[in-house]
Amino acid sequence: MASRFDKPGNLNDFIDAARRAAEDDNWFAALPIALTLPDICGAVDDPGSGRSKARYIAWWDTYMARHYWVRPDADEYPQWEPFTYLPGTDAYALRCAYLHSGTDSVEGPTTIHSRIRFLGPPTAGRFGYDEANKTLNVGLEQFVEWVCLAVEQWLTDRAHDDTAQARLRGLVTIIPSAIRYPRRPRQP
Numbered sequence: 239m240a241s242r243f244d245k246p247g248n249l250n251d252f253i254d255a256a257r258r259a260a261e262d263d264n265w266f267a268a269l270p271i272a273l274t275l276p277d278i279c280g281a282v283d284d285p286g287s288g289r290s291k292a293r294y295i296a297w298w299d300t301y302m303a304r305h306y307w308v309r310p311d312a313d314e315y316p317q318w319e320p321f322t323y324l325p326g327t328d329a330y331a332l333r334c335a336y337l338h339s340g341t342d343s344v345e346g347p348t349t350i351h352s353r354i355r356f357l358g359p360p361t362a363g364r365f366g367y368d369e370a371n372k373t374l375n376v377g378l379e380q381f382v383e384w385v386c387l388a389v390e391q392w393l394t395d396r397a398h399d400d401t402a403q404a405r406l407r408g409l410v411t412i413i414p415s416a417i418r419y420p421r422r423p424r425q426p
Contacts, residue, residue: 249278249393249406253386260382265358269378272385273333276302279392282405294333295326301388302329306365323367323374328354345372356381 252275259268279301280293299322306324331344332354345352352372359379366375396402 249275249389249409252278252409253389256382256386260379263359265356265378268382269356270337272382273336275385275389276329277333278409279389282396282402285405291330294330297392298326298329301392302326302385305384323365324354324376325350328374 252271256268256271256275259265259271276294276297277290280290280297283297284293303322303325306322308321308323327348328344328351331346331349332342335341335344342354342356343352344354350372351374354374354376356376356378359377365377367373368375396406
């Protein structure tokens with residue numbers, strides 16, 4: 239019987255892991271995977287050190303920022319400019335804060351928010367902004383799914399890019415053990 243581990247590394251494994259974690263309401267597993275996926279895509283597009291921030295922001299602004307765009311009715315509010323509530327600069331700051339410090343504080347010289355707070359399911363709205371505290375409130379379930387969908391779109395966009403496909407084949411592979419040990423029960 240073939241195992242899902244019998245193939246080389248695959249970005250779809252990461253997407254599946256994020257979605258499985260979300261289905262299990264394991265948000266502390268789903269969120270770091272979702273925040274890491276743009277890093278992986280950016281590294282495939284532009285490998286090498288020292289470019290992580292720029293490639294993350296560029297990927298986010300291309301594939302994700304549109305989900306957080308606000309386009310006021312031009313007839314009713316002609317002075318308003320369309321903008322995104324979650325630009326790549328803030329997404330990158332969130333990625334760094336969460337993955338390196340476990341926080342949602344994103345305040346910095348290039349960010350528009352102080353904090354990006356995640357709301358667990360069920361969440362009725364897409365997102366909301368607390369102007370007094372400069373806090374963006376984001377539905378976590380929708381956030382994870384939108385990142386997964388954006389990565390799937392990115393994969394479609396790279397389907398005929400031989401260089402990207404070669405780099406994707408280099409993703410981590412989990413090799414199954416030929417020896418099966420019983421798992422230890424969790425300690426109470």
